[in-house]
Amino acid sequence: MFKINDNFRNIGESYLFSDIARKVSHYLDENPDANIIRLGIGDVTLPLCATVVDTLISASREQAHSDTFQGYGPEQGHKFLRELIVRNDYASRGVSLDYDEIFISDGAKSDIANIGDILSADNLAAITDPVYPVYLDTNIMTGRPVHMLPCNEDNDFLPKLPVSVRPDIIYLCYPNNPTGVAMTYDELGEWVDYANHIGALILFDSAYEAYISDNDVPHSIFEIEGAKTCAIEFRSYSKTAGFTGLRCGYTVVPKELMSGNVKLNDLWRRRQSTKFNGASYVVQRAAAALYTDEGQRAIRQNIDYYMANAALLKNSLTNCGLRVYGGKNAPYLWVKAPDKLGSWNFFDILLKEANVVTTPGIGFGSQGEGYMRLTAFSTHESTKDAASRIHKLFNK
Amino acid sequence: MFKINDNFRNIGESYLFSDIARKVSHYLDENPDANIIRLGIGDVTLPLCATVVDTLISASREQAHSDTFQGYGPEQGHKFLRELIVRNDYASRGVSLDYDEIFISDGAKSDIANIGDILSADNLAAITDPVYPVYLDTNIMTGRPVHMLPCNEDNDFLPKLPVSVRPDIIYLCYPNNPTGVAMTYDELGEWVDYANHIGALILFDSAYEAYISDNDVPHSIFEIEGAKTCAIEFRSYSKTAGFTGLRCGYTVVPKELMSGNVKLNDLWRRRQSTKFNGASYVVQRAAAALYTDEGQRAIRQNIDYYMANAALLKNSLTNCGLRVYGGKNAPYLWVKAPDKLGSWNFFDILLKEANVVTTPGIGFGSQGEGYMRLTAFSTHESTKDAASRIHKLFNK
Numbered sequence: 001m002f003k004i005n006d007n008f009r010n011i012g013e014s015y016l017f018s019d020i021a022r023k024v025s026h027y028l029d030e031n032p033d034a035n036i037i038r039l040g041i042g043d044v045t046l047p048l049c050a051t052v053v054d055t056l057i058s059a060s061r062e063q064a065h066s067d068t069f070q071g072y073g074p075e076q077g078h079k080f081l082r083e084l085i086v087r088n089d090y091a092s093r094g095v096s097l098d099y100d101e102i103f104i105s106d107g108a109k110s111d112i113a114n115i116g117d118i119l120s121a122d123n124l125a126a127i128t129d130p131v132y133p134v135y136l137d138t139n140i141m142t143g144r145p146v147h148m149l150p151c152n153e154d155n156d157f158l159p160k161l162p163v164s165v166r167p168d169i170i171y172l173c174y175p176n177n178p179t180g181v182a183m184t185y186d187e188l189g190e191w192v193d194y195a196n197h198i199g200a201l202i203l204f205d206s207a208y209e210a211y212i213s214d215n216d217v218p219h220s221i222f223e224i225e226g227a228k229t230c231a232i233e234f235r236s237y238s239k240t241a242g243f244t245g246l247r248c249g250y251t252v253v254p255k256e257l258m259s260g261n262v263k264l265n266d267l268w269r270r271r272q273s274t275k276f277n278g279a280s281y282v283v284q285r286a287a288a289a290l291y292t293d294e295g296q297r298a299i300r301q302n303i304d305y306y307m308a309n310a311a312l313l314k315n316s317l318t319n320c321g322l323r324v325y326g327g328k329n330a331p332y333l334w335v336k337a338p339d340k341l342g343s344w345n346f347f348d349i350l351l352k353e354a355n356v357v358t359t360p361g362i363g364f365g366s367q368g369e370g371y372m373r374l375t376a377f378s379t380h381e382s383t384k385d386a387a388s389r390i391h392k393l394f395n396k
Numbered sequence: 397m398f399k400i401n402d403n404f405r406n407i408g409e410s411y412l413f414s415d416i417a418r419k420v421s422h423y424l425d426e427n428p429d430a431n432i433i434r435l436g437i438g439d440v441t442l443p444l445c446a447t448v449v450d451t452l453i454s455a456s457r458e459q460a461h462s463d464t465f466q467g468y469g470p471e472q473g474h475k476f477l478r479e480l481i482v483r484n485d486y487a488s489r490g491v492s493l494d495y496d497e498i499f500i501s502d503g504a505k506s507d508i509a510n511i512g513d514i515l516s517a518d519n520l521a522a523i524t525d526p527v528y529p530v531y532l533d534t535n536i537m538t539g540r541p542v543h544m545l546p547c548n549e550d551n552d553f554l555p556k557l558p559v560s561v562r563p564d565i566i567y568l569c570y571p572n573n574p575t576g577v578a579m580t581y582d583e584l585g586e587w588v589d590y591a592n593h594i595g596a597l598i599l600f601d602s603a604y605e606a607y608i609s610d611n612d613v614p615h616s617i618f619e620i621e622g623a624k625t626c627a628i629e630f631r632s633y634s635k636t637a638g639f640t641g642l643r644c645g646y647t648v649v650p651k652e653l654m655s656g657n658v659k660l661n662d663l664w665r666r667r668q669s670t671k672f673n674g675a676s677y678v679v680q681r682a683a684a685a686l687y688t689d690e691g692q693r694a695i696r697q698n699i700d701y702y703m704a705n706a707a708l709l710k711n712s713l714t715n716c717g718l719r720v721y722g723g724k725n726a727p728y729l730w731v732k733a734p735d736k737l738g739s740w741n742f743f744d745i746l747l748k749e750a751n752v753v754t755t756p757g758i759g760f761g762s763q764g765e766g767y768m769r770l771t772a773f774s775t776h777e778s779t780k781d782a783a784s785r786i787h788k789l790f791n792k
Binding site: 001002003004005006008009011018041043044045046047048050052053056057060061063064065066068069070071072073106107109110113114117118119120121122123133134137138141168169198199200201242244245246247259262264267270271274275276277278279280281282283379 | 402441442444446448449452453467468503505510516519529530564565595596674
């Protein structure tokens, strides 16, 4: 008689964003004329830039002819894209990588979820609270023990090095989702030293690096001395270039990263060769187009657009007395609920009285209780409107 | 100190097709003028059909405008495609499914590899020998015990119901890769009855169903009475419509499929929501185009083209005295080596004396020793040329 993976019984039945969708849909049933503004789920609104669309089209046309048709590609991604990444995302910042340390995938979410395949289920995983739920849920699914690192106003939302336990794996995401705070070189450097000292592996989610504006914030963990012996980095084109529907990201596994005499680069290559068949060719071509001057200009414009939203929200909400974190090096704002309101109460008030959909902080972990997350990914018009509605609601 | 998943030490260091590529590349280094024909790796050669390319292009153009831009889609796939599948791939064969029993992905390989996430590592997995290596390697990676079901000339390459053990999970792929043999309704029905009787789960890989020409061979396991309580089915657009580089497939998890009071449909939905972010929107649009009259005609033409290759190969090799299986309901031929040659010797002879690249049967398991696999996915010209070279070599 077959048995299921019983660890699935330990995760909640539904996913945060489904709960939100249900609440919004229920509200709309009762208030069909409500003009809802969604600043909740982190999806982008700007379309793909012209050079990406043009490249998608030309790569699609190639597929109509035998002599240019592309079938199976390497599971680790096409070399043309891996080499562009090495040159533009790393060498440009003084980080030297070989192209085969880059693994292209259908997105950072898949990689950061699947990376657990190559790691023992006995490792203790340290995870920040609040956190992007994928880190936590994937570890619960594997039955891996988890130690939470609280991030709150007391520590400026930056986890402290653990003292009571010795984690084997450490998930770090900076600039952070959901709090929007970033780590400086020195702050991230402490974690790299710590990980090397205790033999821990850092899984570094760098999906928001393009939003960094401060000079003392690293874009890659590999800018930190010693990171290549203790870290894997995850990158995404989703928030940078609007690839949320197109699907492409990549993972960097340095060859120096070892467990005993085993290279993690070899393990991940084997995992991907066996369980994945490469990202779509036309999408990899589109990602490559981002490294042209035109592509880089378009990315810059998108990010400036969203960060103007972030600044507007931060300004407006701060002005009406709310405490607002993030929004400077990240497209997320972390807003403290007034009057000791709980997250879902705060969510309900914003939904019902301002018709603004947010993400309740509690959905990201117990330390998120009493907060809500706003994203900067809406249009200027909607963002301005939402900011003014929230301002009006609390500026009494 | 972090530990790796030690099960990775139990799988071979390299992948079958890498070994072949190395041998071919070595041969070409020494014989740079050799005119190599590749009938080894199962990649297609015909380009994408016009309607798929046109749809890729129009879906790409949508992405250039805010009002038609598509960001994150449902992790389980867009409803437009799931509904087309229900209607065209199942209802048309008398199988009734709801759209939410269909899960769209970036390919059948990912799904059949990842499905293990929802199953206990303690289950005993029965796997045919020879086999598509992914079934075996993914189970070894999880530390799941495996029982091999020998398939050879004695049983017409169809596994017998196990008597000495009671498997919990059973991998079946019919029409089969690599042997090319198919199961009739009655033969598959026996497995469905057996699985329901002992409470086993059948993982049914139906990637080659479009190649079926015999009327007594089921296209879906769900055409068999009782399959919905014991089976998950995997489908692919790769070999059907040339999507090997585009990446799209789907998995059917019926809601009737339970373990105790847990629906596997719920588990897989949760797995996919947590560890996957949906297949590329433009690719899902392209897959939907396959269900138009034009798309269906193009698929038919492709399959007829490849099956003409299979018939030509089968005919020519049989005529020179080789024993050839498959090639009737599948794009694969399973050829017995003459003179009790081993697989790799047979491979070497064909490479060096006919300049034809094949896949040695031993690469698919111990029962594949003494066989080689040929694919029908080359061009007519190359296939004809390869058939004639092999014919000349053995017709002495």
